[in-house]
Amino acid sequence: MLEVEALEVGYGGIRAVKGIGLTVRDGELVTLIGANGAGKTTTLKALSGLLRPSAGRVRYNDRDITGLPAHELVKSGIALVPEGRGVFARLTIEENLAMGAYIRRDPDVAADYNRAYTLFPRLAERRKQLAGTLSGGEQQMLAIARALMSRPKLLLLDEPSMGLAPLMVQKIFETIKAVAAEGVTLLLVEQNAKLALELCSRGYVMESGMIVLADDADSLLRNPQVRHAYLGE
Amino acid sequence: MDIFLQQIVNGLVLGSIYALVALGYTMVYGILGLINFAHGDIVMVAALVALTVVQLLSGSGLPPAVVIAAAMGAAMLVCIVIGVTVERVAYRPLRRAPRLAPLITAIGVSILIQYSAALVWGKQYISLPELLQPTSIAFGGAQFTDLQVYIFLLAAAVMAGLLWFIKSSRIGRAMRATEQNPDIAGLMGVDTNRIIAFTFVLGSAIGAIAGVMVVLYYGLGHYFMGFMLGLKAFTAAVLGGIGNVAGAMLGGLLLGVIESLAAGYIGDLSGGVLGSNYRDIFAFLVLIFVLVLRPSGLMGQRISDRA
Numbered sequence: 435m436l437e438v439e440a441l442e443v444g445y446g447g448i449r450a451v452k453g454i455g456l457t458v459r460d461g462e463l464v465t466l467i468g469a470n471g472a473g474k475t476t477t478l479k480a481l482s483g484l485l486r487p488s489a490g491r492v493r494y495n496d497r498d499i500t501g502l503p504a505h506e507l508v509k510s511g512i513a514l515v516p517e518g519r520g521v522f523a524r525l526t527i528e529e530n531l532a533m534g535a536y537i538r539r540d541p542d543v544a545a546d547y548n549r550a551y552t553l554f555p556r557l558a559e560r561r562k563q564l565a566g567t568l569s570g571g572e573q574q575m576l577a578i579a580r581a582l583m584s585r586p587k588l589l590l591l592d593e594p595s596m597g598l599a600p601l602m603v604q605k606i607f608e609t610i611k612a613v614a615a616e617g618v619t620l621l622l623v624e625q626n627a628k629l630a631l632e633l634c635s636r637g638y639v640m641e642s643g644m645i646v647l648a649d650d651a652d653s654l655l656r657n658p659q660v661r662h663a664y665l666g667e
Numbered sequence: 668m669d670i671f672l673q674q675i676v677n678g679l680v681l682g683s684i685y686a687l688v689a690l691g692y693t694m695v696y697g698i699l700g701l702i703n704f705a706h707g708d709i710v711m712v713a714a715l716v717a718l719t720v721v722q723l724l725s726g727s728g729l730p731p732a733v734v735i736a737a738a739m740g741a742a743m744l745v746c747i748v749i750g751v752t753v754e755r756v757a758y759r760p761l762r763r764a765p766r767l768a769p770l771i772t773a774i775g776v777s778i779l780i781q782y783s784a785a786l787v788w789g790k791q792y793i794s795l796p797e798l799l800q801p802t803s804i805a806f807g808g809a810q811f812t813d814l815q816v817y818i819f820l821l822a823a824a825v826m827a828g829l830l831w832f833i834k835s836s837r838i839g840r841a842m843r844a845t846e847q848n849p850d851i852a853g854l855m856g857v858d859t860n861r862i863i864a865f866t867f868v869l870g871s872a873i874g875a876i877a878g879v880m881v882v883l884y885y886g887l888g889h890y891f892m893g894f895m896l897g898l899k900a901f902t903a904a905v906l907g908g909i910g911n912v913a914g915a916m917l918g919g920l921l922l923g924v925i926e927s928l929a930a931g932y933i934g935d936l937s938g939g940v941l942g943s944n945y946r947d948i949f950a951f952l953v954l955i956f957v958l959v960l961r962p963s964g965l966m967g968q969r970i971s972d973r974a
């Protein structure tokens with residue numbers, strides 16, 4: 435579904451992603467882990483069209499999508515739940531969800547609001563409230579629910595557990611699992627490597643802008659290097 | 668005649684025109700963080716285009732309402748084209764430049780439009796041919812004309828329509844989302860360049876309506892008229908809280924009333940030294956007071972952008 439080749443992304447002169455390759459197959463759950471500043475967010479920003487790669491190629495469903503802007507990529511089925519949630523603070527929850535459905539003109543949208551509210555009853559209670567007044571966990575729920583409103587085929591998640599209490603992290607991961615069970619393909623960036631590797635079937639490990647390890651999630655969980663660097667053992 | 672009531676009525680009419688112009692400043696500021704100094708001059712172009720259309724059609728025997736509608740349509744069209752072109756050519760390339768660059772550019776565009784207008788229409792005052800005979804209406808000690816009523820009602824309708832549009836339409840929602848976070852709006856599928864261009868379309872069209880109102884109200888137009896009108900409308904936008912659409916409306920009405928009341932009483936207050944031709948100083952006193960005492964304006968952002 436997604437094939438990335440020799441991707442390079444930079445900020446001005448600084449190269450943050452230095453020629454990485456990765457693939458995500460249809461229906462797969464893949465994680466990208468790595469330390470702070472490794473280039474994970476930069477990678478997802480490039481894949482979702484927020485940043486233009488300076489070199490390399492991105493193919494999505496056998497189409498070259500390198501350098502396409504975000505508003506076109508979302509139409510082809512790629513959605514990003516950005517780092518730090520990025521909810522529209524001065525829009526209501528309902529309006530945030532409506533923004534998620536911005537590209538859609540089909541009559542099923544109404545049903546999808548209900549699906550979002552069933553998935554996150556907490557959002558349903560607060561639908562007329564400004565998103566800026568939500569707690570961090572609720573904002574994360576909203577960010578995920580909003581991304582789903584576009585009916586993505588490939589969902590990119592950037593550290594959905596960041597800054598959340600353990601119980602909330604668990605809840606978010608259960609939701610992600612439920613979303614994946616519906617057939618949405620996932621590329622998950624996480625600091626919480628253990629949770630991510632347990633959820634996903636394959637993983638990539640990123641260090642200073644390069645991919646240093648790629649393997650099945652189980653093997654990575656058993657890999658002494660990974661255990662030492664990312665699982666705190 | 669009751670001066671107080673009279674000046675309130677005059678102030679509301681004038682203020683509704685300020686409010687329409689202020690909307691153009693505030694919408695562009697909201698979405699780009701840019702003070703579009705050329706906006707007042709776009710309003711000037713609307714006034715001069717309207718004058719030309721009325722001149723061409725006067726004596727054609729068409730009813731005044733049709734002439735005014737034609738003038739308004741032509742003015743809106745020309746202003747939309749200018750507004751969108753200015754955004755595309757002058758502001759978009761500077762989107763990521765330091766703030767000073769687009770600001771200086773805006774001043775340059777303002778001067779460019781003024782002198783282009785001077786080339787087309789000349790530097791003399793242009794007056795409105797005989798078109799309307801406003802009938803006057805007496806109300807509780809104040810006198811006003813049916814023209815004033817029409818101006819105020821049209822302005823109110825435009826403002827109500829705009830508020831509804833921004834609050835309830837799909838594009839209005841996308842405008843608010845783009846204003847809050849253009850990158851995230853892009854992730855939702857919003858082509859933010861188009862939304863920004865559309866903001867200029869709206870601001871220019873509404874400014875054009877205001878420009879035509881000025882011509883009908885004062886019966887005069889001039890290539891430099893956009894300067895003072897623009898500064899006052901900008902003051903109104905700051906008074907209401909720049910970036911806030913409802914604030915611009917409130918600020919415009921308030922500024923119109925303040926200015927009219929001050930003009931009505933300035934002779935008495937200064938013992939006859941200053942006449943009502945000094946009225947323009949009040950707008951700038953208001954601007955200075957707001958900037959010093961409450962820079963965020965009456966309805967400035969209360970909820971932070973951070974989420």
Ligand SMILES: Nc1ncnc2c1ncn2[C@@H]1O[C@H](COP(=O)(O)OP(=O)(O)OP(=O)(O)O)[C@@H](O)[C@H]1O
Nearest residue numbers: 445448450468469470471472473474475476477625
């Ligand atoms: N806007 C920016 N301008 C300049 N450099 C940046 C910018 N954003 C990120 N960087 C740099 O790019 C590198 C990769 O950053 P990135 O945000 O992709 O890391 P990350 O893996 O997501 O880290 P984290 O786990 O902390 O979120 C870092 O060295 C960072 O300092």
Ligand SMILES: [Mg+2]
Nearest residue numbers: 474475476517
């Ligand atoms: Mg990151």
